[in-house]
Amino acid sequence: MAKNMITALPFLLKKIYSIKMEKYSFQNRTHKLIAGIFLFIGISSFCFAQEIPVKSLDSDKIKIFSLDECDSIFTEYYRNNTIGDEDLKILIDGIKALTDSLEKILLENKKNRDIKKQNELLILYLKHAEIISTIYNYGSMNHQGEETKKIDKDLKRFLKLSDLEGEVYLKYADYLYTKLKLPETNRFSTKLTLPVLYRMTLLKDKTNKPAFVKLSCWQISSADETTSNFNSQIKATEKYIEELNEIDKFNAFIWYSIFYMKIYDTKKGWEYFYKAKNLFPNHQIVSLLYENYKQGILGGL
16 A cells, blocks of 8 residues: 555646646745645655554563573572562563463464474463462462463463474473462362373473473372382382472472372381472471371371
């Protein structure tokens, strides 16, 4: 449309300037010329304004934590049970910006999507979601309940994107894991979903050690001294625990402590408990598990 208007400009100007000398005075011709110039400038500005996209300045100003920054903030939260107001604000603003970016990808033709960028955005989004959900579930941000509901709603659409990487499934499992403590959560459904996601991760990446360990941790909830098949796999992945990040390592220490208590190897059960306590001594799960063990409750949290 803009090109057509520019093409028509010479004809418009010709019409303005096609005046007979004998009929109009010099002053009238000057007025016409000035009017024509302003008309040309006005139409040109309009045409170019239609063709040059305007970039949102607000989105450029939004800070979004990287995966490494998210890991650092999450680790500090596990260590101290607190998060700074500024960090929390950046997390909330960041997930909103990531939501906008993923919404745009949903609107793109599947053939034209940048799959690598799509997966990177989803992984970062899910990491933000995991942290926000954890903080909310432990009561540090009760006022953000609506935000967590929106995350659940948005994820149903985002996870329908094609060509998802194994790490996306693993990060989604990490997010669901944070919701197990909530009374309004369908815990049975979530528990059944987790092993599916771990196996989907391993189908995409057969060497994903965190997925192996987390699948074993899930099996611990059903394991005891009689479940030899589960027990063999749980022990086989034990060697990978020390290679995990601090939070995954802590959760594995807790679950393996429970596992060895359940099969009555209490010495090893206490060893894993103190490994978890040394890592994050102020975490609520540490004190809860200790009280259970003191009361002779060895089967879990």
